[in-house]
Amino acid sequence: MKASLIVFIKECRESMRDRRVMLNALLLGPILGPVLFVVLLRVTIGHAIERAEKPLPVVVIGAELAPNLIESLKQQGLEVLPPVPDVEAAVRSQSIDLALRITKNYGADWQAGRPAMVELIYDSSAREVSSEADRLRGMLESYSHRNGAMRLLVRGLAPTLTAPLVIATRDQATPQGRGALLFAMLPYFLVLSALVGGMWLAIDSTAGERERQSLEPLLINPVRRDAILLGKTLATSAFSLTSLALSLVAFMIAGWFLPASKLGMTFNLSPTVIVSVLPIMVPLVLLLVNLQILVTSMAKSAREAQTYLGLLQLVPIIPSVILSVLPIKAQNWMYTVPLMSQQLSVTKLLRGESLPVQTVAVGFLITLVAAVIAFWFSKRNYDSERLAIYG
Amino acid sequence: MIQADSLHKSFGATQAVQGVSFVARDGEITGLLGPNGAGKTTTLRMLYTLMKPDAGRVLVDGIDAQTHAVEVRKRLGVLPDARGLYRRLSARENIQYFAALQGLSAEQTRARIDLLIKTLAMEDFAERRTEGFSQGERLKTAIARALVHDPRNVVLDEPTNGLDVMATRSLREFLRQLKGEGRCVLFSTHIMQEVAALCDRIVIIAQGRVVAEGSAVELKEQAQEQSLEEAFMKIIGAAAIGGLA
Numbered sequence: 247m248k249a250s251l252i253v254f255i256k257e258c259r260e261s262m263r264d265r266r267v268m269l270n271a272l273l274l275g276p277i278l279g280p281v282l283f284v285v286l287l288r289v290t291i292g293h294a295i296e297r298a299e300k301p302l303p304v305v306v307i308g309a310e311l312a313p314n315l316i317e318s319l320k321q322q323g324l325e326v327l328p329p330v331p332d333v334e335a336a337v338r339s340q341s342i343d344l345a346l347r348i349t350k351n352y353g354a355d356w357q358a359g360r361p362a363m364v365e366l367i368y369d370s371s372a373r374e375v376s377s378e379a380d381r382l383r384g385m386l387e388s389y390s391h392r393n394g395a396m397r398l399l400v401r402g403l404a405p406t407l408t409a410p411l412v413i414a415t416r417d418q419a420t421p422q423g424r425g426a427l428l429f430a431m432l433p434y435f436l437v438l439s440a441l442v443g444g445m446w447l448a449i450d451s452t453a454g455e456r457e458r459q460s461l462e463p464l465l466i467n468p469v470r471r472d473a474i475l476l477g478k479t480l481a482t483s484a485f486s487l488t489s490l491a492l493s494l495v496a497f498m499i500a501g502w503f504l505p506a507s508k509l510g511m512t513f514n515l516s517p518t519v520i521v522s523v524l525p526i527m528v529p530l531v532l533l534l535v536n537l538q539i540l541v542t543s544m545a546k547s548a549r550e551a552q553t554y555l556g557l558l559q560l561v562p563i564i565p566s567v568i569l570s571v572l573p574i575k576a577q578n579w580m581y582t583v584p585l586m587s588q589q590l591s592v593t594k595l596l597r598g599e600s601l602p603v604q605t606v607a608v609g610f611l612i613t614l615v616a617a618v619i620a621f622w623f624s625k626r627n628y629d630s631e632r633l634a635i636y637g
Numbered sequence: 638m639i640q641a642d643s644l645h646k647s648f649g650a651t652q653a654v655q656g657v658s659f660v661a662r663d664g665e666i667t668g669l670l671g672p673n674g675a676g677k678t679t680t681l682r683m684l685y686t687l688m689k690p691d692a693g694r695v696l697v698d699g700i701d702a703q704t705h706a707v708e709v710r711k712r713l714g715v716l717p718d719a720r721g722l723y724r725r726l727s728a729r730e731n732i733q734y735f736a737a738l739q740g741l742s743a744e745q746t747r748a749r750i751d752l753l754i755k756t757l758a759m760e761d762f763a764e765r766r767t768e769g770f771s772q773g774e775r776l777k778t779a780i781a782r783a784l785v786h787d788p789r790n791v792v793l794d795e796p797t798n799g800l801d802v803m804a805t806r807s808l809r810e811f812l813r814q815l816k817g818e819g820r821c822v823l824f825s826t827h828i829m830q831e832v833a834a835l836c837d838r839i840v841i842i843a844q845g846r847v848v849a850e851g852s853a854v855e856l857k858e859q860a861q862e863q864s865l866e867e868a869f870m871k872i873i874g875a876a877a878i879g880g881l882a
Contacts, residue, residue, distance in 0.1 A: 460721030468710035
């Protein structure tokens with residue numbers, strides 16, 4: 247145990263002088279996730295907000311035939327573009343997205359109380375045009391309803407006569423719930439920051455040490471090899487956890503810059519949640535570090551180790567993608583699978599739901615056991631005669 | 638004292654060492670002489686417990702290396718073939734690391750390192766990071782690191798590799814000093830002049846076997862040659878023919 251401590255201190259001391267390790271653990275690892283996340287979220291959310299609020303430019307033919315209608319549409323965000331000669335051809339060639347034509351008889355029909363026709367011209371196969379057409383249709387329908395109601399009132403009838411059915415939508419998603427759907431990717435970014443934080447140290451302390459031929463002299467010391475391995479594992483874990491903790495803080499700060507409230511979402515990224523995420527993630531970080539070291543202890547050179555670890559970084563994205571794309575309901579057994587357990591627990595915390603302590607504890611323990619198993623396999627590699635010999 | 642008793646080691650189909658026995662005594666310098674690929678490094682690796690022999694055994698000060706590996710390592714100071722240093726640590730910090738792993742107290746460590754820095758003339762670079770060290774500076778740091786725990790037995794694998802004439806001379810001086818302190822010094826080399834200049838006993842290894850053993854004078858007599866080099870060539874040559882037959 248004392249030897250492990252000596253190795254731990256030496257590895258930390260040496261790493262703190264290594265710009266590459268420090269950059270990864272203290273800057274790149276913690277920042278990478280939140281920045282990627284905010285950018286992604288801003289693009290999706292920002293896009294939706296923009297579309298809902300920005301003026302809707304529409305080519306209008308015969309605007310002078312229906313001044314009241316056009317005035318009402320303008321108030322709802324319509325931007326009138328001047329007419330073009332052959333409007334159907336222009337839409338087909340996608341030179342314009344959307345056109346509104348007021349028919350010749352509009353004025354006469356309106357005056358006579360007959361249905362007056364307007365035409366919506368668009369190409370539904372063109373990207374994003376459908377939603378614009380829907381928006382315009384909505385504007386037209388609301389104008390139509392309003393005037394219909396007026397006509398009934400004028401004739402002394404209740405406007406409710408024409409509305410036998412009332413549809414009220416009651417969305418049961420809590421604001422946090424809606425936000426957490428977007429946040430399903432967050433656990434992966436946390437895992438990524440832990441992996442990035444520990445990566446260089448894992449490479450440097452095994453494959454790197456072998457490549458620089460300092461492993462053989464180290465192993466000749468009167469110390470058990472698993473004690474040396476434990477020291478290296480602890481040092482890598484320390485860097486990995488630091489990276490994760492900083493990443494959580496970065497996420498908390500990133501939360502302030504999200505336009506989430508505009509969409510009626512709130513993410514629970516309060517300090518309380520951040521503090522409870524950390525202990526849930528600790529066994530997972532230990533497992534990942536042990537896997538990193540196991541992989542590097544099999545590699546013959548630092549370059550080879552780097553390639554393997556690059557692939558390892560992609561593995562944890564799998565449950566995140568599955569759980570964010572497929573609306574699978576959380577089953578109890580999922581809490582027993584390392585990675586998935588932490589993914590679900592963290593997501594639940596972000597949604598502001600309470601966590602079943604027992605299921606979390608089971609995931610915690612199983613992940614810890616998996617970490618020990620990975621350590622045991624690394625130890626086997628360390629005990630082999632070939633380990634120290636380079637080339 | 639280091640005793641190798643009929644050591645065998647093979648890697649797959651390659652039989653690297655097939656029956657090596659010799660004794661390296663305290664207060665003597667023993668040279669393991671042989672051409673490249675004769676099995677010197679593998680033999681030494683079995684001595685300092687990095688590898689387990691397939692057969693045979695190693696005794697260091699009478700202690701079995703296989704059953705008491707940790708105890709044996711405490712009694713050995715080893716300069717292996719691989720002598721990489723930690724680039725971001727100073728020479729002193731490199732040595733301190735190994736002193737801590739050897740279980741030395743802070744006080745013992747400081748005293749030993751100061752002594753070694755003085756003996757090996759490392760004052761100019763002891764506090765510098767080892768990145769960019771010359772071969773000689775590297776070797777001195779590696780030797781100091783190997784001897785920080787004041788071991789009775791010193792094993793060096795090709796210690797003069799890559800050294801210039803000056804550095805080689807001062808290394809020889811240092812090895813004689815270790816011998817004078819009553820230590821058992823064992824080193825391997827493929828350079829004739831090394832053994833001729835230094836060794837009390839020479840063990841010649843070829844193709845994984847000990848082909849001759851004795852002092853320089855005894856070996857010359859045995860081969861009936863005037864120079865050690867001729868004797869060496871004759872002995873190695875005989876072994877090679879024997880091996881081919």
